[in-house]
Amino acid sequence: MDLLDTLTAKGLRGEVPTREEALAVLATTDDELLDVVAAAGKVRRRWFGRRVKLNYLVNLKSGLCPEDCSYCSQRLGSKAEILKYTWLKPEQAADAARAGVAGGAKRVCLVASGRGPTDRDIDRVTDTMAAIKDADPEVEICVCLGLLSDNQAERLKAAGADAYNHNLNTSESTYGDIATTHTYADRVDTVQKAHGAGLSACSGLIAGMGESDEDLVDVVFALRELGSDSVPVNFLIPFEGTPLAQEWNLTPQRCLRILAMVRFVNPDTEVRIAGGREVHLRSMQPLGLHVANSIFLGDYLTSEGQAGQADLDMIKDAGFEVEGAGEATLPRHRADIAAASGCGSTASGAASGCGSAASACGSGGGCGPCGGHGHAEPAGAAVANEAAAESADGLRSDLVKVRRRGAGTELAPNA
Numbered sequence: 001m002d003l004l005d006t007l008t009a010k011g012l013r014g015e016v017p018t019r020e021e022a023l024a025v026l027a028t029t030d031d032e033l034l035d036v037v038a039a040a041g042k043v044r045r046r047w048f049g050r051r052v053k054l055n056y057l058v059n060l061k062s063g064l065c066p067e068d069c070s071y072c073s074q075r076l077g078s079k080a081e082i083l084k085y086t087w088l089k090p091e092q093a094a095d096a097a098r099a100g101v102a103g104g105a106k107r108v109c110l111v112a113s114g115r116g117p118t119d120r121d122i123d124r125v126t127d128t129m130a131a132i133k134d135a136d137p138e139v140e141i142c143v144c145l146g147l148l149s150d151n152q153a154e155r156l157k158a159a160g161a162d163a164y165n166h167n168l169n170t171s172e173s174t175y176g177d178i179a180t181t182h183t184y185a186d187r188v189d190t191v192q193k194a195h196g197a198g199l200s201a202c203s204g205l206i207a208g209m210g211e212s213d214e215d216l217v218d219v220v221f222a223l224r225e226l227g228s229d230s231v232p233v234n235f236l237i238p239f240e241g242t243p244l245a246q247e248w249n250l251t252p253q254r255c256l257r258i259l260a261m262v263r264f265v266n267p268d269t270e271v272r273i274a275g276g277r278e279v280h281l282r283s284m285q286p287l288g289l290h291v292a293n294s295i296f297l298g299d300y301l302t303s304e305g306q307a308g309q310a311d312l313d314m315i316k317d318a319g320f321e322v323e324g325a326g327e328a329t330l331p332r333h334r335a336d337i338a339a340a341s342g343c344g345s346t347a348s349g350a351a352s353g354c355g356s357a358a359s360a361c362g363s364g365g366g367c368g369p370c371g372g373h374g375h376a377e378p379a380g381a382a383v384a385n386e387a388a389a390e391s392a393d394g395l396r397s398d399l400v401k402v403r404r405r406g407a408g409t410e411l412a413p414n415a
């Protein structure tokens with residue numbers, strides 16, 4: 001297939017494809033899917049080998065958000081039966097983070113719901129980062145607190161943050177359809193503030209919200225132009241009790257095509273499978289590892305993922321290896337670009353990198369992998385029973401489980 005030969009050659013050289021080529025990836029057929037994955041896999045292995053970076057989410061403050069992001073279970077007016085709690089104490093957050101690091105995570109992502117942090121919130125997160133780094137000085141910390149005001153990124157950088165996550169989520173032209181309390185330009189401004197302060201920029205997207213192929217390509221090219229070091233790809237978790245609860249329109253094949261398109265446009269950037277991995281890729285998750293080089297370990301912000309051990313087993317069984325604390329994530333040339341732009345991120349973890357998702361993180365304007373709705377079956381068991389679970393209206397509420405363990409609960413974290 002000429003298209004895949006062209007994309008592979010460009011990716012191996014670190015070149016970005018044309019917009020038309022990116023759209024063509026999304027238009028490939030199921031018969032071509034394994035060829036698409038194989039081509040994207042060559043590019044992935046060129047820049048990231050067989051390493052998989054593990055990231056661990058700690059939800060510092062859950063629910064009760066005044067923003068109206070339609071995909072989010074923590075939004076204003078959400079009826080999703082998620083955990084709701086205010087700021088964790090630094091030692092509580094550090095305990096949760098420690099579990100993730102012990103499970104193999106190289107990066108901890110500290111997320112709080114809300115439009116953006118107050119200066120007092122920056123103090124709280126500063127104390128939390130100190131508690132985490134006291135226990136493990138090597139761990140990378142990414143912070144996700146929503147829209148940043150002047151000097152807040154600099155304060156986070158000075159306090160030891162390596163990265164800041166704020167997702168663009170969708171294209172500029174459709175942003176007003178998914179949130180009205182802030183704008184696409186607000187989000188771009190925060191990513192630029194973080195980058196300008198020397199934090200590694202982690203910014204990604206959410207697929208499955210009813211967007212067009214053009215919207216997906218637009219946001220992925222925008223992320224490349226913004227210089228995001230890490231691109232979390234979230235697949236919408238349609239929470240009951242949110243406006244997008246009916247949006248079950250992703251298939252595993254569609255998710256793999258989207259991941260491949262993101263990889264071709266970001267050949268040498270960390271591409272992370274974020275929220276919705278278990279819900280939408282299901283038994284195809286291992287194929288996703290051939291394209292992406294990063295995932296979240298364990299649970300998301302408000303929903304549960306598969307068991308942390310299942311993540312580790314999947315990585316090993318698929319022939320990949322967990323990236324170690326001393327290993328560089330980004331290729332050297334990409335790290336140099338980040339450093340030259342004032343970012344510090346990179347390659348060795350010495351200075352940065354982050355990510356989160358529509359259902360993974362969660363904050364103002366940029367949250368990520370949140371989570372699920374109120375049903376009870378563990379995600380893994382739900383996946384096993386999926387053939388029997390689709391309801392008459394096509395909804396798959398059996399695939400989503402609200403997080404009831406880890407941060408903010410008395411139960412041990414999943415890691």
Ligand code: SF4
Nearest residue numbers: 065069072363364365
């Ligand atoms: S994505 Fe973030 S800002 Fe938007 S509603 Fe959810 S927690 Fe609030």
